[in-house]
Every structure is written in structure tokens, then in C-alpha cells.
Amino acid sequence: MASVLLGSFSLASSLTAGSFVTKASWYKTQKIQNEYLIVRHQQQHNLKHDYRYIEVASTSKERGRCYSMNAGSGESFEYEHQDPSPKSLLASTKDSLYTFIRFIRPMPTIGITINIISASLLAVENLSDISPTFFIGLLKAIAVFLPMQIYNVSVNSLADFEIDKINKPYLPMASGEYSRRTVIIIVASSLILSLGLGWIVGSLPLLWVISSYFIFSSAYSINIICVTLSHTSTCKLPLLRWKRSSVLTIINYIVKFIMLNLGLFLHMQTYVFKRPTMYPKSLVMAIVFVSIFAVVISLFKDLPDIEGDEKFGIRTLAVRLGPKWVFWFCISLLEMAYGAAILFVGATSSSIWSKLITGLGHAFLASILWYHAKFVDVKSKTETLFFYKFIWKLYMAESFIIPFVR
Known part of the structure; x- marks a missing residue:
């Protein structure tokens, strides 16, 4: 009996060599071996029966292997190998959705x-x-x-x-x-x-x-x-x-x-x-601010694209004047817009909460814009692309502030 157990453990070790065996597969192996010992003890006859040892591989390349082991001879034969299962419908759908989101430019x-x-x-x-x-x-x-x-x-x-x-x-x-x-x-x-x-x-x-x-x-x-x-x-x-x-x-x-x-x-x-057509103060401010952001976004989007634009003859301002000039022109334009909003919009509002939200909100946006702008390497395509996305975040933040202008 001892020799059988030693042979069993030796064979199990050889079958799992080179692969990572999870706790679940180890417990399953122990359960199979214990059940085998109980049956052998009850039957009390010679070791002439085969039993199956199942190992579940934990790697993504192998989903499972089945081995047939003869307890008497100690020989094992691999009789089935399962190929990796194809990508599930859910995984394929997620991949397709992710690709589509990247295509439509999420920001x-x-x-x-x-x-x-x-x-x-x-x-x-x-x-x-x-x-x-x-x-x-x-x-x-x-x-x-x-x-x-x-x-x-x-x-x-x-x-x-x-x-x-x-x-x-x-x-x-x-x-x-x-x-x-x-x-x-x-x-x-x-x-x-x-x-x-x-x-x-x-x-x-x-x-x-x-x-x-x-x-x-x-x-x-x-x-x-x-x-x-x-x-x-x-x-x-x-x-x-x-x-x-x-x-x-x-x-x-x-x-x-x-x-x-x-x-x-x-x-x-x-x-x-x-309702009849009317043009409130908040709408006028929205039009002014979106016009400024339109100028900034239209110029800023060309900063990471200078290489391709030059090759195909697209003479953007970034190509003509250089990325540094365009970058700081955009920053200055936004800072002036924030300052004007604080002085002329927030200060002239008749509502206290409108003054606070408009004034503090634009002061905060102006501060973080200046802080981040100081650390940008305008010659780096990666950094200018990241900052272009940051400009869109500022645009979103402005969209939250404008409805509070009264």
C-alpha cells in the first residue's frame, strides 16, 4: 500500500511539473486519492483496477488534461487534450465596444x-x-x-x-x-x-x-x-x-x-x-466662452500633429509659428477669459450664490490651468496630446459652471 501511495504521489508530481497547480486542483487530487483508498480497503483485493487522475491546469493556454493511470504498472497515458476555448461572446462584445469608443474619440x-x-x-x-x-x-x-x-x-x-x-x-x-x-x-x-x-x-x-x-x-x-x-x-x-x-x-x-x-x-x-424666444445673460456668456474654447481647441489639436501636417502640406499655425507660440497663446487666451468672467460676470450678478460659484469656479480653473501649463514640454507629442485632453476637461468644467450664471 505504501509503495502504491508513493507511486501515486510521484506520478502526480511528474504530471504537474512545469505548471502551476492551484489550491482547488490540489484539494481535488487529495479527494480522489482518499476515495480510492476507501474503495480499496473495502474491496480488499489485488491492485488490478485503473482509476482516473484529473488535473486542471491553471494556465490560460491549457484548460485541462485527462490522464489514465494503471495503479499496478505505474504507467500513465495522456488520452485527451483540450484546446483553449474560443473567446466568449461577452469578451468579443467588450473588445468591439472598446474599439468603437476609441474610434469616436471619447473625450x-x-x-x-x-x-x-x-x-x-x-x-x-x-x-x-x-x-x-x-x-x-x-x-x-x-x-x-x-x-x-x-x-x-x-x-x-x-x-x-x-x-x-x-x-x-x-x-x-x-x-x-x-x-x-x-x-x-x-x-x-x-x-x-x-x-x-x-x-x-x-x-x-x-x-x-x-x-x-x-x-x-x-x-x-x-x-x-x-x-x-x-x-x-x-x-x-x-x-x-x-x-x-x-x-x-x-x-x-x-x-x-x-x-x-x-x-x-x-x-x-x-x-x-x-416659450417665446429670448436670450438670457447665461446664454451670452456661454456663446462667448465656447467661442474662446473653439479657438483654443482648434489650435491646440494641431500641436501633436505637426509631423504629419508638415508632410502632407497642411500649414497650421503650429507648423508656421511653432508649438511654443501656439501653446502659450492658447493659455493666455483662456486665462484672460477666466479673468473677465470673474470681474464682469461674477461681480455683476445679482445673486449671491451665482457670484460665489462663478467667481470661485473660474478662479479655481484659472489656477489649475496655469499650474499644469508650466510643466508641459511643448516639443513632446505625448505631453501636448495629454494637455489637449486636459483642455477638453476644462471645457466640461465650464459647461457645469455656465448654467449657474444668473
């Missing part, structure tokens, strides 16, 4: 969503306005506009495919995770979805916003390709591919940001609340 998309909420809150005059009617109108606005934002991002990725291979090789299309056909499908479906939902909702301000957003987004990114029998050439039409010009890029961003805030406010004011 700008989240920032625009928060801006939609902020612009909608500008139409709220008292707490009774925060009702199911308000939330239904807000959900309609988000459902109509977000597909247009996806169109904006995807059509830009399609047009900048070659440039993104240099500037943003980690993006799904540039890295090969998404094919050109896939992106074309996303472009077409998001455009049809946005315009279709806008038509179904029937809000004229929303239709105005998404239509103008479609026109300006297309003019900014798209270029006309003329195909002839002999060659393919690029038609540089004056009303397309605005990103070639820094001035047109700034105008594009300013107009889109203003239309978004004005259109969403009018959607809530006239379509949801059925």
Missing part, C-alpha cells in the same frame, strides 16, 4: 454631451422646469445630435487616413482594426440616423443644428477626388478641406460651437417649454 464626445446638457439647462428658469418634459426633450436632443458627432469624427478619420498613420497610428482605422469599408458604413449610418431622428422629432432648432453641423464638418474634412482615365488627382476646391487653412479651421470650430449652444437652448426654450 470630445463626452465633452459635447455635457455641453448639450449645459445648453439645455440654460432654458431652465425655476426648479419646476426640471420635470419629465425637460428630460424627454433632453434625451431627444442627445439622441439626435450624438450620431452627428460620430459622423463628424468618422468622416474626419476617413479623410485623414494617411495623415493619421503618422500622427495617430493608435486609432482603429490607422492601425488597421477598422477597414475603410467599415468606416464608410459608420459614416453613412450615423448621418442617416441623425437626420432621420431629427426629422422624426420635428424640432426645427435641432434640425437646424444637425444640418449646419453636417455641412461644416464635411467642409472641414472632405476633399474631392477627381478620377480620370489616366490618373487620380486631388481637386483643391476653395469650399472644401478647410483644415488646410488655420483661419477656416478656427471659423469652423467657432460656428459649430455657437450653433450647438444656441440651437440646443432654442430647442428647449421654444420646442420643449413652448
